[in-house]
Amino acid sequence: CGNVTTLSATLTIEDTTAPDLALCSDVSDETIECDGANNSTLASDWNAANIAALQTCPTDSCDADASYTVTSDFDFNNFVSTCGLGGTITVNYTVADDCGNLASTSATLTIEDTTAPDLALCSDVADETIECDGANNSTLASDWNAANIAALQTCPTDSCDADANYTVTSDFEFNNFVSACGLGGTITVNYTVADDCGNLASTSATLTIEDTTAPDLALCSDVSDETIECDGANNSTLASDWNAANIAALQTCPTDSCDADASYTVTSDFDFNNFVSTCGLGGTITVNYTVADDCGNIAYTSATLTIEDTTAPDLALCSDVTDETIECDGANNSTLAADWNAANIAALQTCPTDSCDADANYTVTSDFDFNNFVNTCGLGGTITINYTVADDCGNIASTSATLTLSDTTGPDLSACSITDTDVDCTASDNQTIADQWNADNIAALQACASDSCATDITVTSDYDYNNLNTVCGPCGNITVTYTVTDQCNNSSTVSATLNFGDATGPDLSACTVTDQTLQCDGDNNQTIADTWNNDNIAALQACANDISVVISSNYDYNNFDSSTVCGLGGTLPVTYTATDACGNVTTLSATLTIEDTTAP
Known part of the structure; x- marks a missing residue:
């Protein structure tokens, strides 16, 4: 019928039950990794996440929208440090449902540092190779280790380390050095780096101490370019010895702080076939040396040996080139000197000795x-000639020689006809004759003497008429020696004798003693004959031309021959002898005829 009766009643369903947080397991104590400066954000984010979770995770059958109101007493100032930048913070949460029912929970956030320091930026702490320094290697390694430690104390990154300063430990011990070559080798060192929370990072580094430095040849001053004197056939030996000495020096003279025994391996490209000639047998050879240390590091050096000829040729055997004296030859002197000079040059071209001359x-x-x-005297004189003798390298020896063109030959008198001369002795003219004879001889010698090396000659004579050797009367001989002297006092002598000879009887040509006829006088005939003879003697004594003439006669009246004439007449031949002082005689005969031409 549709009639309605109403009745009102009110049912109150109320919620007095707090939200159930049993399912909010995400909101609990949590440990997260420390993030240093971000820790506040991390905590805020964690708190916010918790709040967000608590806004939805609770269960509440009476909550209309399953969304809750959450409050938190989060304040990062409540963060309690532990180590480093880590620590804990406890946060209390209240969760209210729609009806204001409250559930409470709390959670602790632990921000801890479990991360070792980050060594990524510690690039300086790494394997390193440094140059060996021998006795200082231990110091080098200690310094390297100390530098690594110092670096590791600051180079790591760690967002949760409070002071960025780390604790570093090292197992460095140089006894762990492992030798390689020379004094070089390696050592590996292990490092631990701890942050404030004892988190450890480990690293290792190997220090290689290597010898990459070639030996230092600065003290090898003995191995340098050198110039020595050429020795010809011995040059190869000289060069070999020089090379061997260089090698020996280079085995010990280098310095190398990392060489264990200070003894080096030396190689040389020495080959005398590489000798480059310059002049004579001299030249140069450059030798390259390598000097290796124990690690095979090589130093290079080169040295050039110059074998030079600075020695002039030795003229000791050139005895043919000396002072010489030859005979002057006047007009030919220039030719003689030129020939002598040419002979000296020819000798000097071959007589020297020089061990470094290629062709002698x-x-x-x-x-x-x-x-x-x-000029000294005449056409003679001296000429001194200086010679230079050069070898292939232009080294010069000097010598000089003096040619003396000496005139030791007296003038040549072969063309002179100065001979003994016979002249008739005179009573008073002998000295005049001798004086003239001597003067003529001197003049002749001055004209006839020849001397190719004299321009003038002097003739002297020892003539002195007082030296006349009297033979008879004023007659005799005189020997005169003539000395013909040239300008160099060379003399030639010639002697000539002047004979005042009386080989001729007295000259009776002016005498008129001839045959004569006289008148017979009987008993007086002998007187007539005596007188005639005496007159003849007197006449001959007067007319005879000679010196100290003595007239003799063979007159003897007993030789009167009356048979030839009549009566008391007859003939008497008489021979008169005119004898001069030298016994030379001239005879003259005359016949006296006594005839009777008178009548009785």
């Missing part, structure tokens, strides 16, 4: 100029 043939120069001839 030398270049000779001479300052020969005959204009330099110095």
Whole structure:
């Protein structure tokens, strides 16, 4: 019928039950990794996440929208540090449903540091190779280790470390050094790096102390370019010895702080076939040396040996080139000197000795100029010539020689006809004759004497008429020695004798003693004959031309021959002898005829 009766009643369904948080397991104590400066954010985020979770995770059968009001007493200032930047914070939450029923819970966030320091930025702490320093290697390694420790104390990154300063430990012990070559080797060191929370990072680094430095040759001053004197056939030996000495020096003279025994391995490219000739047998050879230490590090050096010829040729065997005296030859002197000079040059081209001359043939120069001839006497004189003898390298030996063109030959008298001369002795003219004879001889000798090396000659004579050797009367002989002297006092002598000879009887040509006829006088005939003879003697004594004539007669009246004439007449031949002082005689005969031409 549709009639309605109403009755009102009110049912109150109320919610007095707090939300159930049993399913809110996400909101619980949590430990997260420390993030240093972000820790506040991490905690805020964690708190916010908890709030968000608590806004939906509770169960409440009476909550209309399953969304809850959550309050939190989160305040990061309540963060309690533990180590580093880590620590804990406890937050209390209230969860209210729509009816204001409250459920309470709390959660503790632990921000802990479990992460070792990050060594990614510690690039300085790495394997390292440094140069060996021998006795200082231990110090080098200690310094390297200390530097690594110092670096590791600051180079790591760790967002949760409070002071960015780390505790580093090292197992460094140089006794662990493992030798390689020389004094080099390696040592590996292990490092642990601890942050404030004792989180450890480990790293290791190996220090290699290697010898990459070649030996230092600064003290090897003995191995340098050197110049020695050429020794010809011995040059190869000289060079070999020089090379061997260089090698020996280079085995000990280098310095190398990382070489264990200070003894080095030396190689040389020495080969005398590489000798480069310059002049003579001299030249140069450059030798390259390698000096290796215990690690095979090589230093290079080179040295050039110059074998040079600075020694002039030795003229000791050139005895043919000496002062010489030859006979002057006047007009030919220039030729003689030129020939002598040419002979000296020819000798000096081959006579020297020089161990470094290639062909034993030398270049000779001479300052020969005959204009330099110095006269001494006549056409003689001296000329001194200076010679230079150069070897292939132009080293010069000097010598000089003096040619003396000496005139030791007296003038040549072969063309002179100065001989003994016989002249007739005179009573008073002998000295005049002798004086003239001597003067003529002197003049003749001055004209006839020849001397190719004299321009003038002097004739002297020992003539003195007082030296006349009297033979008879004023007659005799005189020997005169003539000395013909040239300008160099060379003398030639010739002697000539002048004979005042009386080989001729007295000259009776002016005498008129002839045959005569006289008148017979009988008993007086002998008187007539005596007188005639005496007159003849007197006449001959007067007319005879000679010195100290003595007239003799063979007159003897007994020789009167009356048979030839009549009566008391007859003939008497008489021979008269005119004898001069030298016994030379001239005879003259005359016949006296006594005839009777008178009548009785």
